[in-house]
Amino acid sequence: MSWSRVAVVGGGLVRFGELFESSYEQMAHGAFEAALASVDLGLDPGRIDAIVLATQRGTLWGQEGIGGNTVPSALGLAGTPCTRIENACPSGADAFRIGAMIVASGVHDVVLVIGVEKMRDKSTEEGLLSRAAGGHPVYTRGETAPVLFAPFATRHMYEHGTTPEMLAAVAVKNHHNGSLDPYAHFQSEITAEQVLSSPMVCSPLRLLDCCPQTDGAAALVLTSAEKASEMTRSPVWVAGFGMGTDHPYLHEKSSFTSLPATVSAAERAYEMAGIGPSDIDVAEVHDCFTITEILDIEDLGFFEKGKGGRAALDGDTAITGRIPVNPSGGLLAKGHPIGATGVAQLVECWWQLRGEAGPRQVAITNGYALQHNVGGRGSGVSVVNILTSRSP
Amino acid sequence: MTEANHLGRPLTASDHAFMANAAPSPKSRISAVGAALGSMPIDISEVARSWSSAARPGSTTIMVCAEDEDALTLAWQAATAALDAAGWDFSSGPAPRATSGLPIGVWWGTSRPPFGEGPSHSYLVASLGLPEDTAGTLITGSVHAGMDALLAAMDAIAAGSVTNALVVASDAVLPGTGTAVERATGAGAAAFLLEPEAAGPDDASSLIITIRASRSVPVLDRYRGEAQPEVGDLYDPRLFREEVLLPSVESMGRALEGAHESSGAAAIGTWVLPDPDGRLGAAAAKRLGAPAGPTRDLFRVAGDTGAAAALLGLAVAIATPGSPEATAVISYGGGRTSGLIVDAVSSASVSSISRDLPGAAQVRSVVARGGPDTSTATYAEVLRSRAQLVAMADPVPMGLPPASAGSIRGTAEVLRREGAKCRSCGWTSIPPTIHPACVNCGATGFDAVRLGTTGVVHTFVVNQTMPAPFTAPLPLVVVDLDDGSRVMLQGISACAASLEIGQRAHLVLRRYALERGAPVYGYKVAPAPAPSPGPAVTGPGDHGSKEVRT
Numbered sequence: 035m036s037w038s039r040v041a042v043v044g045g046g047l048v049r050f051g052e053l054f055e056s057s058y059e060q061m062a063h064g065a066f067e068a069a070l071a072s073v074d075l076g077l078d079p080g081r082i083d084a085i086v087l088a089t090q091r092g093t094l095w096g097q098e099g100i101g102g103n104t105v106p107s108a109l110g111l112a113g114t115p116c117t118r119i120e121n122a123c124p125s126g127a128d129a130f131r132i133g134a135m136i137v138a139s140g141v142h143d144v145v146l147v148i149g150v151e152k153m154r155d156k157s158t159e160e161g162l163l164s165r166a167a168g169g170h171p172v173y174t175r176g177e178t179a180p181v182l183f184a185p186f187a188t189r190h191m192y193e194h195g196t197t198p199e200m201l202a203a204v205a206v207k208n209h210h211n212g213s214l215d216p217y218a219h220f221q222s223e224i225t226a227e228q229v230l231s232s233p234m235v236c237s238p239l240r241l242l243d244c245c246p247q248t249d250g251a252a253a254l255v256l257t258s259a260e261k262a263s264e265m266t267r268s269p270v271w272v273a274g275f276g277m278g279t280d281h282p283y284l285h286e287k288s289s290f291t292s293l294p295a296t297v298s299a300a301e302r303a304y305e306m307a308g309i310g311p312s313d314i315d316v317a318e319v320h321d322c323f324t325i326t327e328i329l330d331i332e333d334l335g336f337f338e339k340g341k342g343g344r345a346a347l348d349g350d351t352a353i354t355g356r357i358p359v360n361p362s363g364g365l366l367a368k369g370h371p372i373g374a375t376g377v378a379q380l381v382e383c384w385w386q387l388r389g390e391a392g393p394r395q396v397a398i399t400n401g402y403a404l405q406h407n408v409g410g411r412g413s414g415v416s417v418v419n420i421l422t423s424r425s426p
Numbered sequence: 427m428t429e430a431n432h433l434g435r436p437l438t439a440s441d442h443a444f445m446a447n448a449a450p451s452p453k454s455r456i457s458a459v460g461a462a463l464g465s466m467p468i469d470i471s472e473v474a475r476s477w478s479s480a481a482r483p484g485s486t487t488i489m490v491c492a493e494d495e496d497a498l499t500l501a502w503q504a505a506t507a508a509l510d511a512a513g514w515d516f517s518s519g520p521a522p523r524a525t526s527g528l529p530i531g532v533w534w535g536t537s538r539p540p541f542g543e544g545p546s547h548s549y550l551v552a553s554l555g556l557p558e559d560t561a562g563t564l565i566t567g568s569v570h571a572g573m574d575a576l577l578a579a580m581d582a583i584a585a586g587s588v589t590n591a592l593v594v595a596s597d598a599v600l601p602g603t604g605t606a607v608e609r610a611t612g613a614g615a616a617a618f619l620l621e622p623e624a625a626g627p628d629d630a631s632s633l634i635i636t637i638r639a640s641r642s643v644p645v646l647d648r649y650r651g652e653a654q655p656e657v658g659d660l661y662d663p664r665l666f667r668e669e670v671l672l673p674s675v676e677s678m679g680r681a682l683e684g685a686h687e688s689s690g691a692a693a694i695g696t697w698v699l700p701d702p703d704g705r706l707g708a709a710a711a712k713r714l715g716a717p718a719g720p721t722r723d724l725f726r727v728a729g730d731t732g733a734a735a736a737l738l739g740l741a742v743a744i745a746t747p748g749s750p751e752a753t754a755v756i757s758y759g760g761g762r763t764s765g766l767i768v769d770a771v772s773s774a775s776v777s778s779i780s781r782d783l784p785g786a787a788q789v790r791s792v793v794a795r796g797g798p799d800t801s802t803a804t805y806a807e808v809l810r811s812r813a814q815l816v817a818m819a820d821p822v823p824m825g826l827p828p829a830s831a832g833s834i835r836g837t838a839e840v841l842r843r844e845g846a847k848c849r850s851c852g853w854t855s856i857p858p859t860i861h862p863a864c865v866n867c868g869a870t871g872f873d874a875v876r877l878g879t880t881g882v883v884h885t886f887v888v889n890q891t892m893p894a895p896f897t898a899p900l901p902l903v904v905v906d907l908d909d910g911s912r913v914m915l916q917g918i919s920a921c922a923a924s925l926e927i928g929q930r931a932h933l934v935l936r937r938y939a940l941e942r943g944a945p946v947y948g949y950k951v952a953p954a955p956a957p958s959p960g961p962a963v964t965g966p967g968d969h970g971s972k973e974v975r976t
Contacts (some may be wrong), residue, residue, distance in 0.1 A: 159893035170860060171826055171836035172948035175938055176889065176916050181902050184887035185914075192885070192927045237888040285856065285904060285914035286865050290885045 037138040039426040041262035041269040044073035044255035045381035050219045050369035053249035058152040059108035065148060065251035065374070066109045073255060074266040082255075083142035085109075085116035088129035088149035088373035091161075105148060119373075123320060123409025124277075125149065126376025127417035130254065130405075131275045134419075137256050138272075144261065148253040149378070151371035161247050169411060173283060180236035180244060180323065182284070182413050187238050187325035189290035193340070196328065198238060200343030202229035204324040205242045207352055208360050212367025214353075214393040217378070219248045219369030243324040248369030252378035259426065270387045273309070273402060273422040276302025280414040287412065291340070295416035296333040296408045303418035304335075309402060311335030314420075316386050316396045317357065317404040318379035321364040327351075330406060331359060334418070358396040361386065372409075379405045380419060387423040398423065446639035446678075446685035446765065450584035454591070454620040456633040456768065459741045459785040460507030461792040462500045463489040463728055464598065464613035465920060466811060469802040470729070476805045477604045482704075487802055488612040488729035491598045493811035493897065494918065494936040495613070497536040498546065498947065500734070501596035502553050502935040504615035505532075506879075508592070509554065511785030512619050531561035531588040535575030535595045537733045537759075539566050540937075540945045549947065550594070552841040553935050555876050561588055568760025569597065569648075569702075572733040576618065577764060580635060583622055591620040597732030602656040603814055607648075610703050611657075612729025616737040616789075633744055633783065637685045637767040639678060645670055645761045648702075667706060674763040675699055675710040675756050682754050682765045683714075691769055695750020696720055698739035700758040702730045710756075720746075727793050733759070742793055744768060745786035791955075810897070813940070819894045828944035835859045840948050843879075843933075845911055846872035854911035879933040880954065881907035886917065886925045895939060899923075903951040905931050917951040930954035 046068025048061050056064070070077055087105050102116035121128040126149035133147040153161060162178050169177075190196045206226050212218035224242060232241035255265075262269040278298030281287070288294075304310055311334060319334065321327035328342035336357045337345045345351055351359035362368050362382040365375060383403035385391045401423040408416040467487045474480065491500070532551055539546035547564040565571045565578065572595025579591035596615030601608035623634055647666045650657055660666045679697070686694060697716035701707025707721035724739050731738055736757035743753045749770075756765040809815035826833045838844075839857040846858040853866035854875060863870055882905065889900040901917030903925065917925065918936065933949040940946070 162891065163893055163896075170857065171828075171833045171946065172840045172938060173836075173857065173914070175946075175948070176892070176896060176900050176902055178889060178892070180891070181887055181889060184889075185885040185902070185904055188887060188927065189885040233890070235889075235891045237890070239887075281865055283860075283914070285912050287904075290904070 038140060039259045040134045040137045040272040041257055041259060041266075042254055042272065042380070042384050042421065043257055043262055043265040043269055044069045044077065045253065045384045046070075046072050047217055047252035047374070047378045047381055048250060049217050050248050050250035050371060050378070052154045054154065056249065058150055059105070061152070061249060061251035062105045062108050062148060062150040065150070065253040066146070069146070069253035069255055074268070075264065077144070077255060077265055079109075079111060081144050082111060082114060082146050083144050084136060085111065085114055085146045085148060086129040086133040086136070087116055087118045088121075088125035088147075088377065089118060089151060090120055090122060090125045090372035091151060091153065105150065121410075122415045123322065123372055124376060124407035124415050124417035125373045126252070126378070127380070127405060127407045127419055128277065128376070129373075130377060130380055130419055131277065131417055133256050134272045134275060137258055140258070143258050145256045146253060147256060147377060148251065149371075149374035149376060150251040151373040151375075152249055153247045153371055154249050158247050169282075173285070174411070177284075178236070180239050182409075183323045183326050184236045184239045185284065186290050186329060187323075190325060190328065190343070191238065193291055194343070196343035198230055199226060200328070200347045201238075201243055201324040202226040203346040204321065204327045205229045205366055207346065208321060208327075208364040208366040211353060211361050211394060212363025215363045215368060218363040218367050219246055220363070220367045239323055239325065245322045245365040245370040248371045250369060250371035250374040250378065252374045252381050254377060254380055254384070268388050270384050271422050271424065271426055273420040274303045274305070274307030275417065275419045276300060276304075276306060277417045278302070279416075280412065282411040282414045284412050291329070292333055293329055293408055293413050293416065295414050296330060296406065296418075299416040299418040300334045300406070303404070303420050307402070307420045307422070309420070313400045314357065314402050314404045315398045315400050316361060316383065317359050317406065318362060318364070318382050319359055319404075319406040320408045321360055321366050322370055322409070324366070326408070327359065327364065330408070331357070334404065334406060353394060353396055361391060361394040361396055376405065376407045376417065379407075380421065383421045387421055446637050446681040448685070448689070449580060449635050449638045449766070452584060452622040452624060454580045454583045454635045455623050456618050456635070456744065457621050457784065458508045458512035458619040459745060459783055459789055460504040460509075460511060460617040461738060461741050461789040462503035462507070462596070462615040463792055464491040464495055464500065465918070466490050466492040466808065467802045468805075468808050470609045472802065473609050473805055473808070482609075486726055488727065489614070490611070490729075490808060491613045491811060492919070493813075494938065494950065495598065496540055496937050496945065497538045497596045497598045497615075498540045498549060498945070499935045499937060500598060500613060500615035501534060501536070501550055501594045501617070504596065504617035505550070505554055505592055505594050507788045508617040508619050508785050511788060513784070529559065529561060529588050530556060530590040530592065531579065531582055532556065532592045532594065533562045533565065533575040533579040533582070535565045535571035535573070535733050536597050537566060537569050537571055538598050538600065539564055544944070549841055552838060553947070554592075555842060562591070568762065569732040569735070570757055570759030570762045570764065571595070572597070572616075572735070572737045573757035573764045574762075576737060576766070577638060577640065579620055580638070583620055589621060593618045593620060593737070595734040595737035597734045599730075599732040600656050600812055602658045603809065605657075605659045606703070607657050607659055610730045612731050614728045614731035614734045614738050616734055616741040618737065618741070632771050633768050634771045635766055636689065636691070636769045637682055638765070639681050639685070640762060640764040641674070641678060642762050643674075667709070671700065671706055671758055672710055672713060674758055676713045678756050678763045678765045679710075679714040679716070679754070682756070682767055686752060686767055692751045694752045694754045694767065696743045696753040698736060698743055698753065698755040700735065700756060701725050704730075724793065740768065741789050744783060745789035747782070817894045828941050828946060837947070843877040843949065845875045845877050847875045848872060852910075854909070856911060856913060875909070877911055877913065878907050878909040879949075881905040881931055883925060883927055883929050883931050883951075884912065885927060888922045888925065901925055901951070903931065905933070905951055915949055915951050921951070921953050924953065
């Protein structure tokens with residue numbers, strides 16, 4: 035594969051949370067300003083050639099059916115080309131992948147990738163129900179978000195001896211990391227006892243096994259290798275990306291212990307980057323539920339199938355562990371404003387590779403960070419992006 | 427003074443000449459039977475206490491509908507049991523195979539069709555996997571509808587317009603809150619498969635409907651107007667008892683007896699009588715000098731099952747081992763009284779009933795359930811299940827409108843349990859309308875298959891956080907069906923606490939939702955039923971308690 039290298043030269047986000055005081059446009063503007071401010075040598079916004087926007091739940095915000103004109107005027111960039119990506123939970127990660135391909139193609143020099151999601155202008159009940167009767171009139175009825183993952187927990191426990199304590203270890207670790215992240219929705223520690231005694235949401239998942247409904251926005255600036263040196267002294271590079279899909283209905287799954295979309299997305303990203311899982315220093319993965327992180331770290335190749343729960347319990351995925359996972363607090367603590375989630379994970383990877391993650395900083399030895407999302411009906415959509423601090 | 431009948435009309439010669447007649451020929455043979463009761467046990471004395479009314483002595487537990495059951499799901503359950511018992515095999519596709527001959531018709535009687543106006547009958551036909559040219563009709567309008575369905579099916583058999591008639595009587599009466607009707611109303615269904623008399627096997631006895639009679643008087647007793655969803659109490663229960671029900675049942679019983687005697691058959695051994703309140707049945711039996719046992723026993727398990735009551739009583743009577751050779755059943759509703767007699771007729775080479783009626787064991791197991799030791803639902807749960815207790819909440823529009831093209835496509839394939847079996851790799855893609863290409867190999871050549879109803883739990887969840895209109899706990903279960911396919915469906919709420927990977931399960935038709943006024947149906951996962959109990963050891967005339975039958 036021949037493609038021109040793409041640099042990440044800026045990134046930023048707003049603090050995630052229930053941002054009742056902020057509009058969608060204000061969040062977008064906040065993330066954009068933070069990303070612009072992070073460009074070391076400065077960037078004139080007028081140099082932005084195109085915008086790739088990720089917003090998944092226009093229905094929750096009351097602005098469904100609006101296209102690329104959703105954000106440019108809010109950013110003061112009216113007239114700039116903008117494409118809106120709606121691709122389930124990987125929307126932000128896919129917007130980044132598309133943005134990278136645009137730059138790599140040579141058509142545009144500077145691309146803004148921005149993810150914005152307003153989850154809490156509607157009630158949590160409506161957010162939950164919004165997907166409980168979509169799709170087929172009968173076959174998916176009652177399929178709220180936890181139903182997409184809880185059957186995997188039931189089966190993972192049955193086949194691999196994974197325990198509620200192992201699931202709880204994921205939540206405890208990510209809430210600890212969140213306590214170190216000033217952008218996180220939740221910034222306090224929790225105990226395993228708290229997780230295990232929290233209300234049952236969708237067995238075997240309890241309240242603290244689940245991510246919250248969060249508002250937020252995050253943005254990244256991508257540019258070509260030639261232009262990168264004009265903007266920063268320490269660029270981070272796109273090493274590879276991959277996307278995978280799988281059947282959209284749960285009854286079509288051949289296995290309830292693995293997500294094939296993640297497996298194929300990861301294979302493609304590793305191949306493009308020319309590396310393997312052991313080269314990754316840090317990973318921001320999709321932990322909408324505790325079981326999801328366990329599935330992820332197995333499907334991404336960090337741990338053998340069935341060993342993910344044990345790894346979480348043993349601290350292998352802590353900031354100081356063998357492979358730090360979700361140092362930002364992950365979706366569980368940092369929050370999951372869907373379109374913004376993947377972009378914010380990439381901001382965290384960018385900070386980690388530049389050594390700017392403060393108390394959350396992990397040891398960077400190989401210079402690779404991996405970002406991953408999986409979601410959609412049947413968890414059938416996944417994107418993996420790999421960034422590197424190594425010069426091309 | 428002119429002699430008058432109980433309603434004040436002068437008696438005429440035709441009143442005195444009223445008599446039952448021989449059933450039209452060819453007569454109908456009952457070849458299989460099935461039954462169902464609502465799955466929610468309620469203690470009717472608790473209902474009485476909730477209204478500060480004295481509980482009647484001897485009141486007990488009866489079965490009503492859970493929130494996802496109604497007259498259609500009960501009809502499906504009873505009819506499926508009868509068809510299974512008859513050995514009808516639909517596994518090769520949506521059209522039945524191996525029936526003793528087409529055409530077939532479905533006669534369904536209920537006072538509560540799922541749609542006041544709509545596709546009630548066609549939903550039942552589709553969910554049973556019967557062909558699109560299935561004949562028959564939906565009969566409704568009073569609790570006499572179940573008996574009417576049976577009479578109409580007999581006529582169709584006699585006329586030769588069908589050679590297989592499925593008769594289903596089901597009901598889920600919605601009683602008014604705080605009424606006496608509420609303390610008597612159960613929910614249930616019975617199904618009979620009929621065929622022309624000659625179609626029976628030569629080497630066994632046959633259950634033949636030999637005598638029938640109907641009578642009609644314009645009397646207003648229990649009624650429900652167009653805008654009225656609930657059934658209320660009788661204006662004057664004494665008037666109904668003394669002037670309507672008891673005289674009607676008595677004169678019908680006498681007419682049946684007379685006709686049966688003159689045909690030279692054995693005396694009627696079992697009487698199944700109308701019993702809308704748990705007392706009238708016994709009073710009617712007393713007037714006829716008949717045992718009250720069968721009527722009383724059924725009420726104690728099922729309560730008043732409305733339009734299903736007469737046929738459910740008949741099903742239980744003929745499913746009881748050692749039952750007498752002649753069984754009479756009388757139904758009353760909406761001014762109409764009908765009666766018929768089922769005779770066990772042996773061929774020359776057989777001297778007694780030599781085999782169990784197909785489905786009899788299933789019927790026995792259905793009525794053996796319930797009873798005072800079953801843990802009962804609270805009154806609030808009962809009200810909620812009838813949508814008489816509704817959360818105050820803004821409705822969130824759910825999914826596709828039920829009459830939209832997408833819902834119609836989806837509903838048909840769900841009711842029929844359609845799958846698309848790949849001709850290349852054998853994988854079954856479900857449902858067909860969303861799978862123009864095979865899930866497994868991408869090929870596009872398919873054979874239509876009808877999914878089975880039995881399998882093993884592969885994985886599951888129990889959702890505890892469901893805002894209205896859903897209710898928690900809501901299980902969602904992935905089942906590996908015995909036919910090799912896999913489905914993910916809601917589980918019935920009663921199984922929430924006991925689900926396990928690897929357990930046997932089966933699919934049952936349930937009402938998923940009432941959406942914009944229309945019921946939405948689909949299959950749900952339920953624990954596999956316990957094996958049917960074998961024939962009981964009790965003898966004729968012993969219509970004793972449930973305990974004896976278990």
